Amino acid sequence: xxxxxxxxxxxxxxxxxxxxxxxxxxxxxxxxxxxxxxxxxxxxxxxxxxxxxxxxxxxxxxxxxxxxxxxxxxxxxxxxxxxxxxxxxxxxxxxxxxxxxxxxxxxxxxxxxxxxxxxxxxxxxxxxxxxxxxxxxxxxxxxxxxxxxxxxxxxxxxxxxxxxxxxxxxxxxxxxxxxxxxxxxxxxxxxxxxxxxxxxxxxxxxxxxxxxxxxxxxxxxxxxxxxxxxxxxxxxxxxxxxxxxxxxxxxxxxxxxxxxxxxxxxxxxxxxxxxxxxxxxxxxxxxxxxxxxxxxxxxxxxxxxxxxxxxxxxxxxxxxxxxxxxxxxxxxxxxxxxxxxxxxxxxxxxxxxxxxxxxxxxxxxxxxxxxxxxxxxxxxxxxxxxxxxxxxxxxxxxxxxxxxxxxxxxxxxxxxxxxxxxxxxxxxxxxxxxxxxxxxxxxxxxxxxxxxxxxxxxxxxxxxxxxxxxxxxxxxxx
Amino acid sequence: xxxxxxxxxxxxxxxxxxxxxxxxxxxxxxxxxxxxxxxxxxxxxxxxxxxxxxxxxxxxxxxxxxxxxxxxxxxxxxxxxxxxxxxxxxxxxxxxxxxxxxxxxxxxxxxxxxxxxxxxxxxxxxxxxxxxxxxxxxxxxxxxxxxxxxxxxxxxxxxxxxxxxxxxxxxxxxxxxxxxxxxxxxxxxxxxxxxxxxxxxxxxxxxxxxxxxxxxxxxxxxxxxxxxxxxxxxxxxxxxxxxxxxxxxxxxxxxxxxxxxxxxxxxxxxxxxxxxxxxxxxxxxxxxxxxxxxxxxxxxxxxxxxxxxxxxxxxxxxxxxxxxxxxxxxxxxxxxxxxxxxxxxxxxxxxxxxxxxxxxxxxxxxxxxxxxxxxxxxxxxxxxxxxxxxxxxxxxxxxxxxxxxxxxxxxxxxxxxxxxxxxxxxxxxxxxxxxxxxxxxxxxxxxxxxxxxxxxxxxxxxxxxxxxxxxxxxxxxx
Numbered sequence: 001x002x003x004x005x006x007x008x009x010x011x012x013x014x015x016x017x018x019x020x021x022x023x024x025x026x027x028x029x030x031x032x033x034x035x036x037x038x039x040x041x042x043x044x045x046x047x048x049x050x051x052x053x054x055x056x057x058x059x060x061x062x063x064x065x066x067x068x069x070x071x072x073x074x075x076x077x078x079x080x081x082x083x084x085x086x087x088x089x090x091x092x093x094x095x096x097x098x099x100x101x102x103x104x105x106x107x108x109x110x111x112x113x114x115x116x117x118x119x120x121x122x123x124x125x126x127x128x129x130x131x132x133x134x135x136x137x138x139x140x141x142x143x144x145x146x147x148x149x150x151x152x153x154x155x156x157x158x159x160x161x162x163x164x165x166x167x168x169x170x171x172x173x174x175x176x177x178x179x180x181x182x183x184x185x186x187x188x189x190x191x192x193x194x195x196x197x198x199x200x201x202x203x204x205x206x207x208x209x210x211x212x213x214x215x216x217x218x219x220x221x222x223x224x225x226x227x228x229x230x231x232x233x234x235x236x237x238x239x240x241x242x243x244x245x246x247x248x249x250x251x252x253x254x255x256x257x258x259x260x261x262x263x264x265x266x267x268x269x270x271x272x273x274x275x276x277x278x279x280x281x282x283x284x285x286x287x288x289x290x291x292x293x294x295x296x297x298x299x300x301x302x303x304x305x306x307x308x309x310x311x312x313x314x315x316x317x318x319x320x321x322x323x324x325x326x327x328x329x330x331x332x333x334x335x336x337x338x339x340x341x342x343x344x345x346x347x348x349x350x351x352x353x354x355x356x357x358x359x360x361x362x363x364x365x366x367x368x369x370x371x372x373x374x375x376x377x378x379x380x381x382x383x384x385x386x387x388x389x390x391x392x393x394x395x396x397x398x399x400x401x402x403x404x405x406x407x408x409x410x411x412x413x414x415x416x417x418x419x420x421x422x423x424x425x426x427x428x429x430x431x432x433x434x435x436x437x438x439x440x441x442x443x444x445x446x447x448x449x450x451x452x453x454x455x456x457x458x459x460x461x462x463x464x465x466x467x468x469x470x471x472x473x474x475x476x477x478x
Numbered sequence: 479x480x481x482x483x484x485x486x487x488x489x490x491x492x493x494x495x496x497x498x499x500x501x502x503x504x505x506x507x508x509x510x511x512x513x514x515x516x517x518x519x520x521x522x523x524x525x526x527x528x529x530x531x532x533x534x535x536x537x538x539x540x541x542x543x544x545x546x547x548x549x550x551x552x553x554x555x556x557x558x559x560x561x562x563x564x565x566x567x568x569x570x571x572x573x574x575x576x577x578x579x580x581x582x583x584x585x586x587x588x589x590x591x592x593x594x595x596x597x598x599x600x601x602x603x604x605x606x607x608x609x610x611x612x613x614x615x616x617x618x619x620x621x622x623x624x625x626x627x628x629x630x631x632x633x634x635x636x637x638x639x640x641x642x643x644x645x646x647x648x649x650x651x652x653x654x655x656x657x658x659x660x661x662x663x664x665x666x667x668x669x670x671x672x673x674x675x676x677x678x679x680x681x682x683x684x685x686x687x688x689x690x691x692x693x694x695x696x697x698x699x700x701x702x703x704x705x706x707x708x709x710x711x712x713x714x715x716x717x718x719x720x721x722x723x724x725x726x727x728x729x730x731x732x733x734x735x736x737x738x739x740x741x742x743x744x745x746x747x748x749x750x751x752x753x754x755x756x757x758x759x760x761x762x763x764x765x766x767x768x769x770x771x772x773x774x775x776x777x778x779x780x781x782x783x784x785x786x787x788x789x790x791x792x793x794x795x796x797x798x799x800x801x802x803x804x805x806x807x808x809x810x811x812x813x814x815x816x817x818x819x820x821x822x823x824x825x826x827x828x829x830x831x832x833x834x835x836x837x838x839x840x841x842x843x844x845x846x847x848x849x850x851x852x853x854x855x856x857x858x859x860x861x862x863x864x865x866x867x868x869x870x871x872x873x874x875x876x877x878x879x880x881x882x883x884x885x886x887x888x889x890x891x892x893x894x895x896x897x898x899x900x901x902x903x904x905x906x907x908x909x910x911x912x913x914x915x916x917x918x919x920x921x922x923x924x925x926x927x928x929x930x931x932x933x934x935x936x937x938x939x940x941x942x943x944x945x946x947x948x949x950x951x952x953x954x955x956x
Contacts, residue, residue, distance in 0.1 A: 022871050022874070022875045022878055027871075028867060028870075028871060031870045031871055031873075031874050032870050034874075035870040035873055035874070036870075053874055054874075100832070104787075147867060148866055148867070149866060149869045149870055161788070162788065163786070163787060163788020163789070163791070163792075164786070164787075164788065165786035165787070165788045165789050165859075165912070166788050166789075169786060169912050170912045171866065171912075172866050172912060173912040173932055214788060216788075216791055240792075242791050242792045242794075242795035242796070242934075243791070243795070244795065245794065245795050245798035245799060246798065246803075246804075247782070247794035247795070247797070247798055247803070247804035247827070247828070248791055248792075248794045248795030248798065250794070250806070251782075251787070251790055251791040251794045251795075251828045251830070252791050254787075254830060255787030255788065255790070255791055255830065256787065279935050280792065280796065280933045280934055280935035280936075281792070281933055281934075282932055282933040282935070282936070283933075283935070304725070304729075308641070308642070308643035308647060309582075309641060309642075309643070309729070309732075309733030309734065310639070310640065310641020310642065310643045310644050310692060310694075310733065311641070311643050311644075312729055312733070313641070313694055313720050313721070313726055313729040313730050313733055314641075314718075314720045314726075314758065314759070316720075316723065316725035316726045316728070316729045317720035317721070317722065317723050317725070317726030317729075318720070318758065319725070320723035320724065320725055320726065321723060325724075325725070326724075326725035328728070349725070350725070350729045352729070352732060352733065354578070381643075388626055388627060388649065388650050389506060389625060389626070391627045392506075392509045392510050392513040392514075392627055393500050393505075393506060393509050395509075395513055396500070396509050396512075396513070396531060396532075397500045400500055434643070434647050434648045434649075434650060434651040454651055454760055455758045455759055455760040455761075456720075456758055456759075457757050457758035457760070457761070458758075458760070
């Protein structure tokens, strides 16, 4: 069993650094552990308090009197070695060291302390995350040991990061975008467990369908490439690398003691490893939600279906700019589309339905287009959701609210059916829309695993990532 | 006076195509005119109804019996010429023709009808937007003649677009992002008024500080370049062009009858015109909100201030990737910063304040950094807003809610002071943050004209646009 399996799925957790003072980082973390509904047992360790957050507190791990799977240490730097030693004596074999002040700090003392805790861990067979990290999240056992309330759970995306911010502070952003997360691992200074270990662990996690990495350095390049090539046979890996400029490199060194390298070196490393590079965290999340949700396109021919000319043109442009094509449809396919729409002479690919159209038509058009064999994937720009059109109308037309509700519910039915089409045909569908971004219509699509992007360029780049991964997957021979 | 001045600021509006049927496009538009609180008089014209939306309706514009400034025609294609003729006879000199089915339609009839309405307009001296457009918005007189509720008003950004979607359907997105808009013009097929006219008009609008264009074609390239060079002496112009691929070109032709050209030709045209090109609508809005709000950087040296290592490293990387530099601070400046923070040996540029820090420090650090003369602009990544940290704590610690409220209000005071620093020093500040994206803290910054971006790359590209505009401004000799 991979050592991270126990660390990420502990039956019990001993916690150092939480008290009854809500302004302490450890207290905020343990509060989140409890409020997230962690499935296991929790043992707060505190030198003076008899209870912490309503739980019985123990003076020492030795007083707990039964085996404990995981220790989290949110403690001043200088007491970490002693507590880790105690953990070892108590039989704990997994730890998360939140504390900073180790290798990333200036001067020799931090580096010495980091070597010391690594030696202690080796002596007892303890594997640990950190130091200088923010904790973990695992939706499978509701473990959230960070300071931030959990991200939306139930997803197929895992994040492993040399930045804590990008695994926890990011949660409000994930909520607002509707991006569901399965597991997050903040690796900090990587004294012991590093991103390479995370790749090996996440490969074996069946719920995880796509992995995102935030990288300031790769500490074991050869092992990283090997681990990456193993995992990308089964699931895609997307990485953000920001160490490759003078200031980026200087910043990374002080952040996690990372020795970064030139951008081109990492570009080559990722390419060799079969890892797809994203420009920044937002693009990484675009790629991940697309890869985790949609089938891979068998080729690069794309359909564009729109009910608004500008977004349709934008999609056509960006899809081609990203190396795909938007082929004109054959005469036969056009005739079948005309039979559905009852209209003629509207352009075929993009299909522009213009303003007034029965919105259920999207699903029927998409099915015919996919069945034709003339495309490998599709984009829809849709004016989805009635809410905005109705806002002012409802003030003038009493009763329209009821109509709206019945339309919206019918419309959500159409969208559920639409969302089922890609998987039935083994071809991906992305949606772009400005309308009703946080509204129920788009939520229906997102729940149905159809990614919704606000712009054509973001949707096109995400489709390109699917194509890139298909090539990687073929190359790695699975 | 520029003809768009009257069209966009009419004292009165005659409206064709609205009825008491809420499912008609014209009814939705007129409802928005009324609900947006349009400052002028409104005269619905309808063949059979005696009132429309509670207003007295007129069988013909001739029955109104007084001068009218603007006509909006949301009518079937074939009746448009006759109604436009009536408008001319009634002395109306500005019109918006919403109706489609003209040049953009396949076949000869639409093209003939478009020539016909243009001849009628010329005969009477009518200037008009469209056909095949969605209406206009002007926050100065609360005129919103589109189908979509108004965008956030009071802004300094104007949009002129060959796509209606990108001036109206986009409003929910603008609301969710907190992007305030002053005026929007949907130009449709540009039979008469085109984007070049819009540039000349918007140059003279003092409230407008930045102009965005969505472009599928430039119909009068030489005049466009001249108009653009005139306006960019006073305010920046950002353009999105999507006609430059095979399918983009095909789509544009059917959308607004636009004859687009190769990407490189337009790239050169924009460069010559002093127009900054954005990749897509979302990037255009990033550039616009930055340019409309912040002073231009005198040079390319940037400070990065962060309380989280990963985002700080990401900012340092992306700022340098976009051609700016993040210079290490001098010894003297470091000493002044140390005196403020009471800490030593934290890295200087990026300045990483790490987790636990008095948040009012941002303002004092920024002032010292700006005063030093060592940088020309700044980026802050901030964990702004307490909301997310407190969500779970409040369940466990009764009373903390009150503390949170008093902190939040103090914190908003700090942010108001922070937002005033850039203008006082004539150097730009951008913020990136994932925390509390829709929350009150970030709203305080946005209200204070500090743009907030979710990612480092977006913030860096927007700063690059400010530098690009500074160069254009210098080149055009003002």
